[in-house]
Amino acid sequence: MRPSPAQFDMTIAAIRTVLPLKAPADALLRQFFREHPMIGQNDRAIIAEIVFGILRHRIFLECLTEKITPHSLLLAYLAKFEGMNLRELATFINDSEAKWLARIKAISSTSQSLTIQAEFPEWLVEKLQKFMSDNEILELGQALQCPAPLDLRVNTLLAKQDEVLATLNQQGIEANATPYSPIGIRLTGKPAINKNPLFLSGKIEVQDESSQILGYLLAPRRGEMVVDFCAGAGGKALMLGALMHSQGRIYAFDISEKRLNNLKPRLKRSGLSNLHPQRINNENDARIKRLQGKIDRVLVDAPCSGLGTLRRNPDLKWRQSPQSIDELKTKQTVILTSAAKLLKPGGRLVYATCSLLPEENQEIIEHFLSENASCFTRLNCAHILSQQNIPLDTGEYLQLFPNLHHTDGFFAAALERSKENLA
Numbered sequence: 001m002r003p004s005p006a007q008f009d010m011t012i013a014a015i016r017t018v019l020p021l022k023a024p025a026d027a028l029l030r031q032f033f034r035e036h037p038m039i040g041q042n043d044r045a046i047i048a049e050i051v052f053g054i055l056r057h058r059i060f061l062e063c064l065t066e067k068i069t070p071h072s073l074l075l076a077y078l079a080k081f082e083g084m085n086l087r088e089l090a091t092f093i094n095d096s097e098a099k100w101l102a103r104i105k106a107i108s109s110t111s112q113s114l115t116i117q118a119e120f121p122e123w124l125v126e127k128l129q130k131f132m133s134d135n136e137i138l139e140l141g142q143a144l145q146c147p148a149p150l151d152l153r154v155n156t157l158l159a160k161q162d163e164v165l166a167t168l169n170q171q172g173i174e175a176n177a178t179p180y181s182p183i184g185i186r187l188t189g190k191p192a193i194n195k196n197p198l199f200l201s202g203k204i205e206v207q208d209e210s211s212q213i214l215g216y217l218l219a220p221r222r223g224e225m226v227v228d229f230c231a232g233a234g235g236k237a238l239m240l241g242a243l244m245h246s247q248g249r250i251y252a253f254d255i256s257e258k259r260l261n262n263l264k265p266r267l268k269r270s271g272l273s274n275l276h277p278q279r280i281n282n283e284n285d286a287r288i289k290r291l292q293g294k295i296d297r298v299l300v301d302a303p304c305s306g307l308g309t310l311r312r313n314p315d316l317k318w319r320q321s322p323q324s325i326d327e328l329k330t331k332q333t334v335i336l337t338s339a340a341k342l343l344k345p346g347g348r349l350v351y352a353t354c355s356l357l358p359e360e361n362q363e364i365i366e367h368f369l370s371e372n373a374s375c376f377t378r379l380n381c382a383h384i385l386s387q388q389n390i391p392l393d394t395g396e397y398l399q400l401f402p403n404l405h406h407t408d409g410f411f412a413a414a415l416e417r418s419k420e421n422l423a
C-alpha cells in the first residue's frame with residue numbers, strides 16, 4: 001500500500017476523525033466518508049486499510065513516536081508495516097522526520113515488552129495471564145493483528161456449497177471450502193461480494209466460520225420452536241432458518257430496533273418464511289414471559305467485550321476496560337437466566353460470545369449451573385459436532401482461537417434442560 005500525496009492527506013484527516021474512538025472505528029470511518037463524498041471507492045479502500053492497519057499496530061507505533069499525531073502515526077506505519085523506504089516517503093517528510101524514520105526502521109518489535117508485541121493493553125495481558133502462558137498470549141496477539149479473511153455461508157435453502165464454489169471460481173474469485181463448517185467458503189482476497197449475483201440472490205451471506213459452527217451446536221430441526229435471544233442483524237438466525245428448511249418458527253429477539261432493521265433486507269434475500277424478528281424492551285419483556293417453557297432450542301449470542309474479533313475491530317482494545325467487562329458479566333448472567341426459562345424440558349440452549357475471557361464464558365456458565373443444578377446439564381460440544389461429522393474437538397466447551405483455528409476467537413457452551421421444573 002503506497003498512498004499518493006492526495007491519499008496521504010486524506011488518510012491523515014481520516015485518522016484525526018477516527019482516533020479519539022468516541023464510537024466504533026468502522027462507524028467513524030463511514031461518517032468520515034459520508035462527510036467527504038468526493039473520495040472515490042479506490043481511495044476509500046486504501047484509506048480504510050491504512051487506518052485499520054494503524055489501529056492494529058497502534059501500541060507499537062505509539063511507542064516509536066515521540067509526539068503522537070495522525071501525521072507521525074501514519075509515517076511510522078508506512079515505514080514499519082508497509083515497508084516504504086525514505087526515498088518513497090521523501091515527499092511527506094522533513095529532515096528531522098527522515099532521521100527519526102531511519103532510527104525507528106532499525107527497531108524490532110521482538111525486543112519489546114509482551115504488551116507491545118501482542119498489541120494488548122496492560123489490563124488485558126493481566127487478565128489473559130491468569131490462564132495462558134506468555135508464549136500463548138504472544139501467538140494470540142500476533143494472530144489478532146492480521147486482517148480476517150472473508151468467510152461466506154452458503155444458504156442451503158437456495159444453493160449447495162460445491163455449486164457456489166464452482167460459480168465463484170468461474171468468476172475468477174479464489175475460494176475454498178472452510179475446514180470445519182460444511183456450508184462455509186473462505187475467499188483468498190476481498191472482492192466486493194455485496195454486488196455479486198450470488199449475494200444479491202440470497203445464495204450466500206458473509207459470516208465468519210466460527211459463527212457457522214454455532215448453528216451446528218444448536219442443531220435446530222424442521223418444525224421446531226426456536227428463539228435467537230440476541231439476534232442483532234440476524235446472521236445466526238438466518239442460518240438457523242436454513243438448517244430448519246424454513247419449517248417451524250424462529251423468533252429473532254433483540255432490544256435494538258436498528259439492528260433488527262438490518263436483518264430485514266437479508267431476510268428478504270434469504271427466501272426464509274419461518275423467521276420472525278421482534279424487538280423486546282429487555283430480557284424480561286412480556287413476549288419472553290409468554291413463551292416460557294415452550295421453546296425447543298434457544299440461542300444466546302450474548303453481548304460481550306468482542307475481544308475475539310480484534311482482527312476486524314482492533315479499536316475494541318481501547319473501547320473496553322475492566323469496568324465495561326464487569327458490566328457485561330452482569331448483563332450476560334441476567335440474559336442467560338431469562339433465556340433459559342424459555343426451554344421446554346429436554347430443550348437445548350447454546351450460550352456463546354466472541355470474547356476470549358473465561359469471566360464472560362466458562363464462569364458465566366458455571367455460575368448458572370451452580371444455581372440451576374437440578375434443571376440443567378452441560379452437553380459436550382465436541383460430541384455434538386462429531387455427530388454431525390464436524391471434526392472439531394475443543395472439549396466440553398467450544399473454544400476457537402484465530403491462531404489455532406483461523407476464525408475469530410469464539411466460545412460456546414451447550415446446555416440441556418432436564419425433565420424437572422425450573423426453580
Ligand SMILES: C[S@@+](CC[C@H](N)C(=O)[O-])C[C@H]1O[C@@H](n2cnc3c(N)ncnc32)[C@H](O)[C@@H]1O
Pocket residue numbers: 229230231232233234235236237253254255256259280282283301302303304335
Ligand atoms: C453479539 S450481538 C448478537 C449478534 C447476532 N447474533 C448476529 O449474529 O448478528 C449481541 C446482541 O445482544 C443485544 N442485546 C443486548 N442486551 C439485550 C437484552 N437484554 N436482550 C436481548 N438482546 C440484547 C444487542 O443489541 C446485540 O444486538
